[in-house]
Amino acid sequence: MANKHYEVIVIGGGISGAALFYELAKYTDVKSIALLEKYDALSTLNSNGTSNSQTIHCGDIETNYTVEKAKSVKRTAKMVEKYCLQYGYENKFMFAHQKMAIGVGDDEVNYMRKRHEDFKELFPYLEIFEKEKLKEIEPKLIFDEHGNERPEKILGVGVEGGQWSTVDFGKMSESLVENAQKVENTITDVFFNAQVTSIKQIGKKHELVAGGETYTADFVVVNAGAHSLYLAHRMGHGTNYGCLPMAGSFYVTTKKILNGKVYMVQHPKLPFAALHGDPDILLNGFTRFGPTALALPKLERYHGNSTVIDFIRTLRFDANIAKIFKDLLVDSDIRSYILRNFMFEVPYINKRLFVKDARKIVPSLQLEDIEYADGFGGVRPQVLDKENQKLMLGEASVNPGTGIIFNMTPSPGATSCLGNAERDTKLVCEHLGKVFDHEKFCKDLVD
Numbered sequence: 202m203a204n205k206h207y208e209v210i211v212i213g214g215g216i217s218g219a220a221l222f223y224e225l226a227k228y229t230d231v232k233s234i235a236l237l238e239k240y241d242a243l244s245t246l247n248s249n250g251t252s253n254s255q256t257i258h259c260g261d262i263e264t265n266y267t268v269e270k271a272k273s274v275k276r277t278a279k280m281v282e283k284y285c286l287q288y289g290y291e292n293k294f295m296f297a298h299q300k301m302a303i304g305v306g307d308d309e310v311n312y313m314r315k316r317h318e319d320f321k322e323l324f325p326y327l328e329i330f331e332k333e334k335l336k337e338i339e340p341k342l343i344f345d346e347h348g349n350e351r352p353e354k355i356l357g358v359g360v361e362g363g364q365w366s367t368v369d370f371g372k373m374s375e376s377l378v379e380n381a382q383k384v385e386n387t388i389t390d391v392f393f394n395a396q397v398t399s400i401k402q403i404g405k406k407h408e409l410v411a412g413g414e415t416y417t418a419d420f421v422v423v424n425a426g427a428h429s430l431y432l433a434h435r436m437g438h439g440t441n442y443g444c445l446p447m448a449g450s451f452y453v454t455t456k457k458i459l460n461g462k463v464y465m466v467q468h469p470k471l472p473f474a475a476l477h478g479d480p481d482i483l484l485n486g487f488t489r490f491g492p493t494a495l496a497l498p499k500l501e502r503y504h505g506n507s508t509v510i511d512f513i514r515t516l517r518f519d520a521n522i523a524k525i526f527k528d529l530l531v532d533s534d535i536r537s538y539i540l541r542n543f544m545f546e547v548p549y550i551n552k553r554l555f556v557k558d559a560r561k562i563v564p565s566l567q568l569e570d571i572e573y574a575d576g577f578g579g580v581r582p583q584v585l586d587k588e589n590q591k592l593m594l595g596e597a598s599v600n601p602g603t604g605i606i607f608n609m610t611p612s613p614g615a616t617s618c619l620g621n622a623e624r625d626t627k628l629v630c631e632h633l634g635k636v637f638d639h640e641k642f643c644k645d646l647v648d
């Protein structure tokens with residue numbers, strides 16, 4: 202059988218791959234695009250609605266973002282909103298919930314007031330919620346199990362409604378692929394059960410083997426989550442990076458406890474977002490607390506141990522990686538954070554410890570109110586930068602300039618899917634001499 206040739210092949214049918222597939226079809230003159238997905242459906246891993254917190258992270262309540270970072274994520278977060286509104290997906294898989302970040306105790310309350318000052322120009326809709334207002338709009342933040350008010354000072358900064366806050370990114374991936382395939386005069390093929398096992402550069406093209414078939418492409422973009430770096434290393438690219446998969450688990454409540462999203466002030470030393478409570482759009486709005494942060498020696502969760510070897514190869518353990526781990530472990534705050542997050546996975550102790558932490562948000566929370574959410578929570582492919590001996594917190598790309606790009610997209614990668622795809626669409630078009638109708642793109646998704 203003849204090889205299947207495409208101008209562009211996208212590897213990975215999560216939200217990143219789906220967004221790029223859509224943008225290439227809708228806004229460029231690329232004539233043939235294929236999406237190769239390892240499993241039998243789109244977004245079965247990290248982009249699934251059960252794997253992440255379903256939050257459009259635009260920077261208004263994420264206290265670990267600086268104003269600069271918030272500015273850049275706000276632009277890409279708006280693209281998600283605009284895409285969904287363009288097709289009428291609001292209240293289907295995009296929802297507007299009340300949302301806020303809370304400060305508890307004198308220091309955090311002062312911090313939140315200052316943060317409001319710093320961020321109000323960028324997010325003019327943000328309001329300060331004093332204790333009396335919180336009693337009305339999010340009463341579980343205030344009262345303990347005996348109906349007494351919590352003794353500490355508390356302050357919320359957020360918005361009661363009117364801002365799109367929540368998306369089922371799994372459903373959004375499906376819509377992106379469906380809408381790409383509606384574009385006329387462009388070949389938009391999707392192949393499931395097509396795990397890419399080898400990529401070779403042959404002249405200016407790439408030859409890929411996936412699911413027993415051979416494909417060739419003028420340009421390849423690898424959006425395979427933690428496996429992106431694995432595939433890059435196999436081609437000899439990105440060897441200055443290692444990957445540390447950080448799993449995030451959740452606890453669900455047996456009823457609706459919070460009316461909206463409640464985030465907490467980030468401990469400045471800790472690398473991952475502080476625990477938060479979110480109404481789960483797949484569980485009737487019951488509150489989901491999490492995520493935890495646990496280093497996991499495999500690239501995919503809930504798929505047996507088949508990716509343990511892939512993890513070992515992708516970590517590329519050496520003296521630089523050892524130094525990164527040593528620097529993390531030397532700090533007592535980070536050490537106890539790692540230990541505590543490990544304990545959140547140990548049966549019996551886990552729930553008891555977790556409920557204590559979650560009581561900082563809901564003081565009345567009881568052991569019987571929460572359950573470990575089995576099968577929930579994905580893996581964040583955190584990148585270890587060997588040259589600078591640092592754990593990178595955001596996204597990373599490896600672009601050798603030879604017509605292939607490898608993307609690693611930990612949180613907030615789902616929010617930035619259309620923005621990342623915009624960047625890659627530009628690169629693909631520059632390389633292939635194709636036209637990206639950026640004006641139309643901006644009209645639809647930015648302006």
Ligand SMILES: Cc1cc2nc3c(=O)[nH]c(=O)nc-3n(C[C@H](O)[C@H](O)[C@H](O)COP(=O)(O)OP(=O)(O)OC[C@H]3O[C@@H](n4cnc5c(N)ncnc54)[C@H](O)[C@@H]3O)c2cc1C
Nearest residue numbers: 213215216217239247248253254256397426449614615616
């Ligand atoms: C606990 C947790 C909470 C999070 N919360 C949020 C949030 O609230 N908001 C937000 O914006 N982001 C959040 N994120 C991050 C977000 O989920 C990810 O950034 C996003 O889902 C990444 O999408 P992706 O398409 O790059 O990767 P994935 O969703 O992992 O998709 C990769 C795809 O590639 C496929 N694949 C892998 N290897 C191959 C191969 N060899 N051949 C073919 N296909 C392959 C996989 O099967 C998969 O379908 C969270 C992540 C976690 C873990």
